[in-house]
Amino acid sequence: MARHTAAPGRAGRPSRRAGSVVRVRETTTVRPRARLRPVRPAGWWFDALLLAALVGLTVALTAERFFGIDRAVADWSEAHRPTAARVTAVVLNYLGQGTPLTLIALGLGVLLAVRLRSLRPVLPPVLAFVLSYLTIGPLKVWTARPAPSASVKDPFLPPEQTLPLFQDELPLRFAQSYPSGHVANAILWYGVIALLLAPLLRTYGRTVLPRLVTVVRVVPPVVVLCTTTYLGWHWLTDSVAGLLLGLVLDRVLHRVPWDDLPLPGAPRDWDRPFISTP
Numbered sequence: 001m002a003r004h005t006a007a008p009g010r011a012g013r014p015s016r017r018a019g020s021v022v023r024v025r026e027t028t029t030v031r032p033r034a035r036l037r038p039v040r041p042a043g044w045w046f047d048a049l050l051l052a053a054l055v056g057l058t059v060a061l062t063a064e065r066f067f068g069i070d071r072a073v074a075d076w077s078e079a080h081r082p083t084a085a086r087v088t089a090v091v092l093n094y095l096g097q098g099t100p101l102t103l104i105a106l107g108l109g110v111l112l113a114v115r116l117r118s119l120r121p122v123l124p125p126v127l128a129f130v131l132s133y134l135t136i137g138p139l140k141v142w143t144a145r146p147a148p149s150a151s152v153k154d155p156f157l158p159p160e161q162t163l164p165l166f167q168d169e170l171p172l173r174f175a176q177s178y179p180s181g182h183v184a185n186a187i188l189w190y191g192v193i194a195l196l197l198a199p200l201l202r203t204y205g206r207t208v209l210p211r212l213v214t215v216v217r218v219v220p221p222v223v224v225l226c227t228t229t230y231l232g233w234h235w236l237t238d239s240v241a242g243l244l245l246g247l248v249l250d251r252v253l254h255r256v257p258w259d260d261l262p263l264p265g266a267p268r269d270w271d272r273p274f275i276s277t278p
Helices: 045-062 067-079 083-096 098-116 120-143 181-202 210-230 236-255
Strands: 015-017 020-022
Touching: 045 236, 067 210, 067 236, 083 098, 083 181, 083 210, 098 120, 098 181, 120 181, 120 236, 181 210, 181 236, 210 236
Parallel strands: none
Antiparallel strands: 015 020
């Protein structure tokens, strides 16, 4: 009697053996639930403390507190500003220019995106721009405070009139000193640059020492804070407010789980992680 042997099933199709059906199951990759990344100091209490300090400083300035400190620092800086020191401070202050920092951070993000074939590295510069646009500029317009230099150049205000906030009667271009956008931008954008720098150098087989990342994040903002106050472009309290606001924005940015954010519209294979990539 002839025997009939069942032909093996083709790949991807059910095959029949001894009257049974064997089904091939396809496995799907499930992305883990996005969780906020840790920051230091940990916890939201520090964010609340920074915001409380910013609100408290604004309220104090509204009540004409700290005007004596602001005036003393501005007068000392004006009396100790030789040409060489002024030129050096002007050059160093370019470290806090928002537009160049935006372009540098975006360029790093695009370069890393191309090297990793992922859209994720572009997200931090975009979010940083949105955060700065929605916070720094509106606060400047709302508080309407002149700079110290407003008494020695247009609009040539009396020195005592350059200190108060909420001078809405002044043209907008003369009342945008509080908080310091240079300082806030420096903290926010150098934080983005540091975030992208380490994974970018890893794609070239280089490693970044944590100390270098700390230098990138700390030194430029400190330099900008000192120079912008020394040049009389901002009051000391303007720079302190910019510092507080910049730290809040930086902590928000670094909490975002960039590697786990869902990208439903991303092209295929262009949603790879970049922070956790070796």
